[in-house]
Amino acid sequence: MTSLTPNQRRVFDVLLKADASLGAYAILKKTGFRGATQVYRALERLVDLGLARKLESLNAYIAVSAESQSTPSAFAICDHCGHIHEVVEAQEIKQLHECLAQLNFKVERTVVEFHGACSMCSDHSHEAKESPTYTKLKQG
Template sequence: MDKLTANQRRVLEVLQQADAPLGAYAILKETGFRGATQVYRALDRLGDLGFVRKLESLNSFIACSDRGKASPAAFLICDQCGWIREFVDAREIAELQASLGQSDFQVVRAVVELHGICSSCAGRKTHAEKVSTSNRSRQV
């Protein structure tokens, strides 16, 4: 990490300490930098080095779980609680890229983000639905 500038290190620290993905302006607020340009430059370089990934659908950033590897990743994103699971070098992504390599299509960048509901939220919803259904049946 010694090849990072002070700004890059600060942005990375903010993302590593965050409980959720952060947008550039949230990072700006946390760092106290003078302008968004400093944040965007740091994010671009950190992304190139594989320290940070952008969640395109959320327009936000997270620190990589596999620091320093610029490899394809897939994300599971819970739309209720914001839980995120990163799959690095997912076999399916590699297989897809390999199959596309044999076609007339060259992959420049792969973004795989799957939105849904995590098991914790699904369990809470199921319990809430059971209570609601139980209450409705008592009223009839």
């Protein structure tokens, strides 16, 4: 892994352990850093390195899988429980990138986020089972 500063490492660890995406303030609380600037600097670097992604629609961050670091990915965000499913190697996004390349458009950043209900939340027979994690996964 690319060398990370202790601050970046700490923020990355917090993101890795999180069940859901985290806003900068939640990360600040979990890391115990003195100021938000440290968090934002670390996040910026982690995003640059491809280790984390900003979910624009939530204004929150998540750690991303190793496979998605070099390939465009999409995120399916459950608005009910906060679960985020990362769609790695989405062929359609790749095709869009190829289309844009033909137009000589250089893609620097791709944001593909879907909002809805995950399989657990759309399947009402699981309602009783999943209630314990319901509040835990809410946005901080």
